[in-house]
Amino acid sequence: MGPFVSPFNNLLCMLLGISFTVWFTLLLVFIIVPAIFGLSFGIRKLYMKTLLKVFEWATLRIERGAKEKKHLLYKTNSNGIIAKEPTSLEEELKEIRRNGCNRELNGPTTTIGHTPSSSEYEMSDIFYFFRQGIESIVDDEVTKRFTAEELESWNLLTRSNYNFQHISTRLTVLWGLGVVIRYGFLLPLRLTLAVTGVSLLVFFTTLIGLLPNGRLKCFLSEKVHLICYRICVRALTAIIMYHHSENKPKNGGICVANHTSPIDVIILASDGCYAMVGQIHRGLMGIIQRSMVKACPHIWFERSEVKDRHLVAKRLSDHVKDKTKLPILIFPEGTCINNTSVMMFKKGSFEIGSTVYPVAIKYDPRFGEAFWNSSKFGMVNYLLRMMSSWAIVCSVWYLPPMSRQEGEDAVHFANRVKAAIARQGGLVDLLWDGGLKREKVKDTFKEEQQKLYSKILVGVQEDRSRS
């Protein structure tokens, strides 16, 4: 038995060895080398086009299958599920009263400017507030921004499957094939790349940190950062389209972008060099942060320093004043939003007074949901989900630089930038604070509604008593 087993064992070992070598060579040639030089074979774009065709076929198949079996399909609606009439409080009240008014009004005491249906309190006024309240219970603008966007069609991922049940065998087979490809082939590949990218980053930045400060150090650190981020981009199979690269942020400026997930950083940093801002974490993130800062000056804050607004502002402004340092990358929303809207920008970064370079990032949700719902998934879970989706497809628009105008305050400037980003990315521009994810609404908003209503009622009373 002995002599028979050992040549077999040898053969097995040889086969394993050969396959590993082939695997790594392919990896190196097709992925790592292009990452180093910033080139692309176009494999990912081809992959994306194929996937789109498959999804189209799947959608048609589902609709056809539903029609044949006379099923009612559960359709999603990202514009809201109820019809809301966007009338203001004043208009609504006037309308209610015009219809319900059955009294003669005292002619001489009403002022000329008012319509015959005078704005005095009616019991029917409450309808307006009542309906508004119930409408917000059924569907409100803010809560839905903190959960993933619903898809119009199924993208063959179980996690975005609402009700596309067994329509045809072919579809199920396709889905099964998708599972095998994603978990059996893509996930291990991506994990390998991610590990490679991160370890190279830590290793080389620590090495570069040993060099004396100077032109060589900056040059090398830029190159190393770019290469490692490019490898990470390939680790997520992120297919990114950059638009208007002539507006890329320059030294001494601040780059602001809308925030959907931690991956935003990788996407932006693989196309340009930025100084990151953030809180120092412990664990693996902390190691990465500490080694990055050895190679070039990023701005990391201790947990205790984050609360001190003046300290934060001072460090940021010191950084931008130094023209040799890289532009700062900031996400003013402060939290992850689900990429259908842009929420209130915190004014801190807009008070510093340097040029702001807005960037709009829009993900295509068909290939994988990039939004990080931090109340549902932890970071590791989220990254694994990212790596087992089809791909991350997004568009990045570099918008022309903006600066604060004469006499403009920081809040107004922030809103201007936000509007530009929302317009470019096709996102809804909301005034709500992203912090509402975790906090309650301030009472000032309620008071505004009350003020408006009382102005309508009491304003007229005063005119009445005067005349």
Added chain:
Amino acid sequence: MRCFDVTRRSVPASLMKLYKSVILNKQIHQPPMLIEHKHTHAVNILQLFTISTAHIIRLHDRFKELDTERRGYLCPQDFGAIKGLAINPIGDRIIGAFFSPGRETVDFYTFVKILAHFRPADNIRPKESSSPEPINSRTNKLKFVFQMYDLDKDGKISRIDLLKALRGMLEMQVTEEQLDSIVDRTIQEADLDGDDAISFEEFRKSLEKVNIDHKMSIRFLR
């Protein structure tokens, strides 16, 4: 994978199936006696509420969205977390309407029942006069609004009830005298039998010309 197979042919059967999948779904934990209660009512729901099954599914999704701690029921804090409701001057009263006296939780059945008030009225009236009036009829809608005003549930909107309601809507923005004069005038106009309070009939009469259905209806887009 959630599967909602909704066929038009046998509605009560599919509704039963829907309720089974919705209620026995592992995400919603209800005590067993409540499940029994729902099954016996499952068939009546369609007649009582006349909400289409697609809309029930949407409301169910919304219920789950609001039920952040996945307990299978909602409590006042869950409602309080809705931003649009928090800035509404009568937000607290609206929340109160969902909780029957003595209860601290709202299950999906009650949630749908309350929201069914806001369904646009049907044009086809049932022929049998013995069947219960649909929940979204004009009378029932008015009764619901009456409850918004009549907090002490004595069947009449007294001066105090009205004062409290107005204060909720106006808070600090008007003086006591202004509030008093508004209350006086309103009661004077609507009160027909001179008991210094507004009964439901008087309330109904004063709103005769208002298009209640239009003002108190919520239309689903799809």
